[in-house]
Amino acid sequence: MTQTAPQDRAAFEARLRAIGDARYHDKHPFHRRLHSGGCSPDEVRAWVINRYYYQSRIPMKDAAFMSRVSDPALRRAWRKRIEDHDGTDAREGGIARWLRLAQAVGLDPDYVASERGVLPATRFAVDAYVRFVRDMPLLDAVASSLTELFAPKIHAERIEGLLRHYDFADDAALSYFRKRLTEAPEDVAFGLAWVLDHADTREKQDAAAAALEFKTDVLWAQLDALWSAYVEPARIPPGAWRPGEGLLERAA
């Protein structure tokens, strides 16, 4: 039986980028609504609450990844991701910055950090991502992080759209996204080179592409859940956040 030859490096990279062009969540109607000023204050709050759950699990999935890596050089390159989100003694991290955004939209950061009110489908999607990275081959795990190839564009659009359309938005509230503009390209340059180097058979290339598609589904499913629950006609699942809950005194 003849084996299919691997794609050359440029063709394989183009294949990965085409997955983003077709499936990345910048195309989801919820993001269009958010960035163009179409979201109500409560829709923005629902997004902040649910997206916190994703943020909170990113360093956990990176720790799960590192626990499986025997190569010290790869661990050294990867551990920055955990510090970017958790911070260090000297430096604030992304989770703290996200909670600043929560405060700016009138939410009590303790409520957001409690993870109460997160939609069931958000939990299922995000937990599936953590499990995927914990259980699948390292190549698939690294490939699944490559949605970050497409993230700087959406972060830039978001900064511009939120600043233009929403009163709560200012540099402090949006500092999370501005910081990611420099953090994400560093991470993804490393991740992409690693995947291109290690996907040395057609089967591995197919697996890496499938991992990236899986991750686009993880992101898309979160926004589908948000739309279904909070955009009219709203269908909020039992136990999920209801407008009016978890607000700061001044916003209540």
Ligand SMILES: O=C(O)c1cc(C(=O)O)c2c(n1)C(=O)C(=O)c1cc(C(=O)O)[nH]c1-2
């Ligand atoms: O706002 C976004 O659209 C977005 C998307 C993604 C992504 O593509 O997974 C990440 C982020 N932001 C992000 O801020 C972030 O720290 C991050 C880490 C990862 C990852 O898979 O390791 N994705 C993302």
